[in-house]
Amino acid sequence: MSDAPLPILILPDPRLRQKARPVGEGDGDAVRALAPRMLATMYAAPGIGLAAPQVGVGLRLVVLDLGPREKPAPMVLVNPEIVAASAERAVREEGCLSLPGQFAEVERPARVKVRWRELDGTRREMEAEGLLGVCLQHEIDHLDGVLFVDHLSALKRNMLLRKLAKEQRAKARAE
Ligand code: NI
Numbered sequence: 189m190s191d192a193p194l195p196i197l198i199l200p201d202p203r204l205r206q207k208a209r210p211v212g213e214g215d216g217d218a219v220r221a222l223a224p225r226m227l228a229t230m231y232a233a234p235g236i237g238l239a240a241p242q243v244g245v246g247l248r249l250v251v252l253d254l255g256p257r258e259k260p261a262p263m264v265l266v267n268p269e270i271v272a273a274s275a276e277r278a279v280r281e282e283g284c285l286s287l288p289g290q291f292a293e294v295e296r297p298a299r300v301k302v303r304w305r306e307l308d309g310t311r312r313e314m315e316a317e318g319l320l321g322v323c324l325q326h327e328i329d330h331l332d333g334v335l336f337v338d339h340l341s342a343l344k345r346n347m348l349l350r351k352l353a354k355e356q357r358a359k360a361r362a363e
Contacts, residue, residue: 191228194243196285199352204286205333208239208246211266211305219249220307223264226251231260235285237323239330242286250304250327254320268304268328271313273297280322282336289355290348294339296325 197204211219222245230238230251240249248267255261278298283291299317302324306312316324326336337345 191224193229193232194225196229196233196238196242197244198356199287199335199349201286203244203246204241204330204335206241206246207333208241208248208331210248215247219247219266222247222249223251223307227253227262227264230285233285236319237327238285239327241330241333248331250324250331252320252323252327254323264307265302265304265312265324265327266307268302268324268331270300270325270328271303272301274299278317278322280319282322282326284326284336286330287335287337287348287352290337290352292336292340292344292348294322294336296322296339300325302328 222240222243226238226240226243226249229243230236230253236254237250237252240247250265250268252263252265253260274297276298277295279293279295281291282294298321299315300321301313301315303311303313329335329338337348340348
């Protein structure tokens with residue numbers, strides 16, 4: 189089983205805007221093969237979270253690692269869902285491997301309760317806040333074709349998307 193990094197899709201790739209389908213009984217082998225490759229892709233980027241649509245796979249699968257580099261703590265979340273969110277909100281700077289070089293302050297619920305299954309089918313549930321809470325919300329958004337810029341005002345979003353397009357064109361010219 190290869191764990192070579194996969195290419196990460198960059199906006200405006202339309203696959204980033206599609207709603208991913210739930211991982212079903214028949215997807216076990218595909219998901220067990222994909223999860224280590226997604227982790228390898230995320231570490232190589234480097235990043236702290238990656239959702240399957242970002243590598244062109246329309247399945248509800250997310251990988252995360254918020255551990256220190258010297259002590260990896262990979263998480264693989266199959267069919268993750270937010271089952272509760274606090275009324276209290278918090279602001280934190282976010283970026284995304286699919287919008288390289290772009291960062292913005294995003295407001296979201298301060299705490300969420302998330303449910304998912306592990307690769308072996310075990311049901312898990314956790315409450316998260318801070319960086320983990322943001323990361324879970326950001327990655328689960330990807331499964332619905334939602335990107336962090338969608339939480340910004342139209343003005344800020346358009347500025348950031350224009351900057352991304354300009355930088356990507358400059359990068360393509362340089363290559
Ligand atoms: Ni992202």
